[in-house]
Amino acid sequence: MTLLIRDALVYDGTGAPPMRADVAVEGDGIVAVGPDLPLHAAEVRDAGGLALAPGFIDVHTHDDAVALEAEGLHPKLSQGVTTVVTGNCGISLAPSPMQGREAPPPPLDLIGEASAYRFARFGDFLDALRAFTPGCNVVPLVGHHVLRARAMADLARPATEAEVAAMRADLAEALAAGAAGMSTGLAYPPAKHATTDEVAALAADVAAAGRLWTTHMRDERLGVVSSVAETLDVARRSGVRTLISHHKCCGEAAFGLSTTTLAMIDKARETMQIDLDLYPYTASSTVLIETFARDSRKVAISWSEPHPEMEGRDLAEICAEWGVDQATAIARLRPGGAIYHQMDDGDLERILAYPPTLVGSDGLPRDKRPHPRLWGAFPRVLGHYARDKGVVPLETAIAKMTGQTARTLHLADRGRIAPGCKADLVLFDPAAIRDAATYDDPVRPAEGIAGVWVNGALAWAEGRPTGAPRSGAVLAA
Ligand SMILES: [Zn+2]
Structure with missing residues (x-):
């Protein structure tokens, strides 16, 4: 056994209510799920009752x-x-x-x-x-x-x-x-x-x-x-x-x-x-397109190649500053993108x-x-x-x-916590999980995510990448 996650509140991905259980991983796959697994593993992680999901x-x-x-x-x-x-x-x-x-x-x-x-x-x-x-x-x-x-x-x-x-x-x-x-x-x-x-x-x-x-x-x-x-x-x-x-x-x-x-x-x-x-x-x-801007309460510029100084700015303010209508401002700002x-x-x-x-x-x-x-x-x-x-x-x-x-997506061995499925897992605190990114401050990792495993390898933990080699697979049909 390469990894044993003990005492997790397991949400198995089927929509069933959670259950307290251990999850055993060998290499890139889940091999056992159940209460008090009598297993020894190279690495044991005590989940302390946190939620474990696919x-x-x-x-x-x-x-x-x-x-x-x-x-x-x-x-x-x-x-x-x-x-x-x-x-x-x-x-x-x-x-x-x-x-x-x-x-x-x-x-x-x-x-x-x-x-x-x-x-x-x-x-x-x-x-x-x-x-x-x-x-x-x-x-x-x-x-x-x-x-x-x-x-x-x-x-x-x-x-x-x-x-x-x-x-x-x-x-x-x-x-x-x-x-x-x-x-x-x-x-x-x-x-x-x-x-x-x-x-x-x-x-x-x-x-x-x-x-x-x-x-x-x-x-x-x-x-x-x-x-x-x-x-x-x-x-x-x-x-x-x-x-x-x-x-x-x-x-x-x-x-x-x-x-x-x-x-x-x-x-x-x-x-x-x-x-x-x-x-x-x-x-x-999406990209800056006039039809998308119509009917919007507010449009904020997310990128602009010719006018990077306008990134984050309100389109209505830019129009007023430049003394032009919306269509003209959009034409000047393109190529670019916006939030509508x-x-x-x-x-x-x-x-x-x-x-x-x-x-x-x-x-x-x-x-x-x-x-x-x-x-x-x-x-x-x-x-x-x-x-x-x-x-x-x-x-x-x-x-x-x-x-x-x-x-x-017809992915037979993903999306569930069950023996035979790949060990893609996320451990999080259901009471603390929260999106921290906002429109004003959009590049912020979420809170409450304790660990993320991709094909059995811990890729992210406690707010940062672990530095482990990348372990994603190409799931071609
Ligand atoms: Zn789309």
Whole structure:
């Protein structure tokens, strides 16, 4: 036995109430779980009654490029995350969309500059990840924007049949290399003109390979109901397993529409595999786009290449200072990103309480002044929403970031504490766990996380990295 964690309050990831138990680990796997295990181990850790859960699975990330950096996944490890799903919202680092382009078209610049897009094929990215060994496990998706940008020079129109065929060829290569699925981001300029038929054709290939489709829907504002209808239409026509990303209702006119969208999803789940995720904040964050800024209570700049001095500043103040309107200010600040305060806590709590909903961070690791979700999403669900507000019981909140997520991702040996599962574990104090990152001070590790093990190796403890060699695996399909 390499590790014995004694006297923990074990939340096994299934949603069952916790039980006092010991957990025995051999190498990278859990070998026994039970009260008073009569085992000797090279290392014994007394949990002193703290909560022990499966390592959290961040189902929605943009960590593609930082997974290849030594400290790139520290924001995630610090929260207890041991697995990240990359390549969301249509944005993936591979295959490279840079032929004939000088800069990656927004929002591809969210995850890296031109030099980051250096992998000709999806398999090359996975090879690089394996050679590097990431700090967390990585579940890689391929993004529709890159498929589209490789097939088309002008993205502001529907694709021709030949262009769809070219995307399908690249998609087939990515799926063969081990992509867990495909993501789309129809709200963004590179895919705005993609028809439902184009998406359904690609989704059918994803379905045939038994993989997952994740979607940042076409409209998350007043048009969110018709966007859910489009999503369900694609799922029905293609038969693809579907994950609706960061479900939300943006802008005051859309507040409350989650009652309608959740009813639609619930009905669809009777015959189709539809899941959804959310991040626990009422502000969104992405690149600077005028339509996203509309309907926001407040917009704060998270990065700006031409005007780094404006990072953290309020867009309305910048407009006043420059004496220009919002569209002009945004044009001057680009390329850049922002935080858009535009949601209602009522919708957020309703979506979080909906049983199928999973938790993701949608953290943007490259932003100079990131949305606090990058460092705080998981502890915020456990502390603020589960413990303090009682929106869901703690064991339910944990299942939404472990066992349920693993089931959606078809990860058979992750997301649960049980013999035969991998030793991805997080030890935390349920009374103290709390997100410390705020909009004003966003780069702060959470409180209350005592230890985080990735494949049996202690990677994070008491607020800092342990310095142990990185131990994440590439969980290719
Ligand atoms: Zn998105």
